[in-house]
Amino acid sequence: MQDKHKKLLSRSGFYAGAVFVVLTxxxxxxxxxxxxxxxxxxxxxxxxxxxxxxxxxxxxxxILDDLQVRRFRIPAYWSLIESQPxxxxxxxxxxxxxxxxxxxxxxxxxxxxxxxxxxxxxxxDWASQMPQEEREQAVLRYxxxxxxxxKNHPAIEMWQVENEPGFPFGTCPxxxxxxxxxxxxxxxxxxxxxxxxxxxxxxxxxxKLGRKVDLLGVSVYRVVIGPLGIFRYWxxxxxxxxxxxxxxxxxxxxxxxxxxxxxxxPWTKRPSLTVTPxxxxxxxxxxxxxxxxxxxxxxxxxSKIDYWGVEWWYWMKKxxxxxxxxxxxxxxxx
Numbered sequence: 416m417q418d419k420h421k422k423l424l425s426r427s428g429f430y431a432g433a434v435f436v437v438l439t440x441x442x443x444x445x446x447x448x449x450x451x452x453x454x455x456x457x458x459x460x461x462x463x464x465x466x467x468x469x470x471x472x473x474x475x476x477x478i479l480d481d482l483q484v485r486r487f488r489i490p491a492y493w494s495l496i497e498s499q500p501x502x503x504x505x506x507x508x509x510x511x512x513x514x515x516x517x518x519x520x521x522x523x524x525x526x527x528x529x530x531x532x533x534x535x536x537x538x539x540d541w542a543s544q545m546p547q548e549e550r551e552q553a554v555l556r557y558x559x560x561x562x563x564x565x566k567n568h569p570a571i572e573m574w575q576v577e578n579e580p581g582f583p584f585g586t587c588p589x590x591x592x593x594x595x596x597x598x599x600x601x602x603x604x605x606x607x608x609x610x611x612x613x614x615x616x617x618x619x620x621x622x623k624l625g626r627k628v629d630l631l632g633v634s635v636y637r638v639v640i641g642p643l644g645i646f647r648y649w650x651x652x653x654x655x656x657x658x659x660x661x662x663x664x665x666x667x668x669x670x671x672x673x674x675x676x677x678x679x680x681p682w683t684k685r686p687s688l689t690v691t692p693x694x695x696x697x698x699x700x701x702x703x704x705x706x707x708x709x710x711x712x713x714x715x716x717x718s719k720i721d722y723w724g725v726e727w728w729y730w731m732k733k734x735x736x737x738x739x740x741x742x743x744x745x746x747x748x749x
Contacts, residue, residue, distance in 0.1 A: 451653070451715035455747050456486030457725040458676065460532045461507060462495070467689060467730040474729050475514055483748050485520040488575065488675065488721050490530040492537045493557050500541055505564060516570035523612065526561055527577035527598065528554050528587065531676070535578070535585020551594050558601055566606040574602050575612045575632065575675070581624055582616045599627055614675045617656055618648065625669035632675025633660070637708055638699045639682045645699060653714035673719035677712055679705060680724030688727065693735060702739050709747065722747060
């Protein structure tokens, strides 16, 4: 009996060791360089530029002409477009899209009530107190108006419907799954020529929303601040997102995925980076972290990557006389 027990322990040890070796080899393989970031872009938020005290038009021109960016994600904020019921203001968005189109650039236009940049929720004040059903009908009207306005614009490459609608972050009320289906169906009926995307957390979800769209965008964050302080995703190798995507792609049967939000600016627990001391910002994102993030992106195996933080790079250059981030970013856009 004792010999049998020893054999069992020995066999268990062998299997545990084998599993450890497989996991270690898998981890190392996922760390091998295999390309990535061949089709780079940025998210450009007019409201965030203004929060940083920048002139949005000036910034956009510099992104286009100095950085030579040609792929953009632009949020069509409902609260800016329809700040009063049935009063539609598109001049700022017309101007941005025209500037990008004039230089041969393309845009993923993000539409919906939950869109990139804090507070994540971009519902106009007049609609925020509506009963849910009425507010949802108002959202659909804004979607219809916006898609119809831009579906023939030469810059529009793709529609993104909502931003991480299944991830509880920001001040938005939860977006009902049934309502997301309504939004996607409406946009598809209005423009059958362009792909439709939505987004999800790269680390903290199973990307289930991918089964509802043509493409799924996911976020990648390397350093964040949580309840226990600064948290680094050091244990996730570059190809983690590629392998996860390939696995869930088979599970949920969606067409493709890409990185819609790759962290390239600091994380703050304060209301804004404008009130966060620079030395505190450097704790989560300094130039060394930027270079490491670039290396990570280029080893991810994912070709289409939209970087997050272009407004901050310019703010550091113009307001704080630290052009090093802006200059480093030029290596991203050949």
